[in-house]
Amino acid sequence: MQKKIRPYLYLLPSYFVILSVILLPLLFALFISFIDLSKNIRKLDHPNLWHFVGLDNYWTVLTSDYFWSALGKTIYFTVVSVGLEFIIGLAIALILNEKFKGRGLVRGIMLIPWAFPTIVNAVLWKWLYDANYGTVTGLLAKLGFTDGYVNLLGHSFSAMNAVIAADVWKNTPFIALILLAALQSIPGHVYEAAKVDGADAFRRLFAITLPMLRPAIMVALVVRTMEAFKVFDIIYIMTSGGPAGGTQTLSFYTYQSSMMLGNFSSGAAIAFVMSIFIAVFALIYIKILYKDVE
């Protein structure tokens, strides 16, 4: 008997914490999304004021232009930032896998942006983008890309891309690091054989390197995709979702609806719709992992 219970006793502390701090609030949020609190959180104290509205909150969310706009911004942010991080990260990994003097040192330096707290990264780039004296703003003007000093964070399109550039700088090392570790585990004789067969560098990259990196690439991409889809901190500091909703991603839209405008019920509904997207990613993630492990 004792033997049967033992594993569950070992799991108990972890599951107790996870169930009370994640599952319970999750169910509570689900409940809030089915009633109408209409800007009055105190209604929660009075069960007779709980007005069940079924899927109304979800309907409101799904028929609102703001939601679809936020979804579009989130997808744009995710695809462009993760795409760039992957391309630059792969290039960095391939370079740092070559033999050169000071390789260990350069590998260490490459890691630094990843260790920067997200908030500090946001503050740094907000300053570099400043409309009046930012270094990036100044460089763009000097090199003739812009007509004098422009407010990069003041226009929807440039603001989104500016935030993406900041995100790319910080998160590229993460992908580079995973790919570099995977590159080092490819045995050298594979390349020797290909060279003897006369395969040039490009052929070797596409025929050997990339296929062998597949598991590492998948993990790096899925982890980053899920993080990027939830992006909040960098938006909060750099643009607060602005200008005119230009950087309003789903997480920030949820935050704005509930914490700033007080629409707790629709905030909860937005968050759940967002969770469905994440859950789809999660299922793909688990599927890929299991496939690669087996």
Next chain:
Amino acid sequence: MNRNKLQTVFVYLGVLAVLVFTLAPIVLLVVATFSSDNDLNSKTLHFMPDQWTHKNYINVFLGKASDGSLPPFLKALENSLIISLSTTLLSLFIGMFAAYAYARFRFRGQQKLLVSILGFRMVPEIVLLIPLYVMLARMGMINERSTLVMIYTTFNLPFVIWMLQGYFRSIPRSLEESALMDGVSHLGVLFRFAIPLSLPGIIAAAIFVFLISWDEFMFATIFTSTYDAKTITVAISEFSKRGMIDFGMQITGGFLASLPPIILALFFQKYIINGLTEGSEKG
């Protein structure tokens, strides 16, 4: 030029590009922390200040907070250290048992429970923000360091369990089995064999948890109201409040706040890389 030399030139050009990409923003940041307001607010593009000063550092450390207008940086630093260290210790301690159970016991529902752990890791934090706030406010637990420790510990547990069970699985069972035969209890085996043998994995997990806790902002900013509990990321965001942005202080505070994670990352680079590789093999 022969083929090999050309290749070497390309490699060094690539390395140079990597260094510029990585270091340019950092150099600008460090120079900025030693620049006067005049230099920071000057419209002419220049990379070195006319006037070097350590005024920003003095302002950040002294906080100029007699009227409470600027965040007491040192207090926030202390909060962040205590919260991140407690989270690291607590999540490793709690998670170890679950990880050991998954790695070494066979029980009903094992596979499903392990996958559910991954599921919990993927819940977007923003979903929990409102309900947790309502619940914790009711219990009078807002603005406490221990509340942030509890939240961070929970969010890190799935990751810790997943990572450690992978490490426990990768160490040979034979030592543990003979110890069990000699009458050592399972807990004894966990602490005397499994943990010491998977120390590299435990260190890697600890570094990740510390970095994630140090970095956290959303819960820290919503669930705290005074510097009894505000963390360093919140302090940095608040250097910009009260109507005006003090870039000098924000950037200097930010630079200082980045030093602990950067030093940890460089010092434990090997463990981090191992952790990521293990992670990409086992999830």
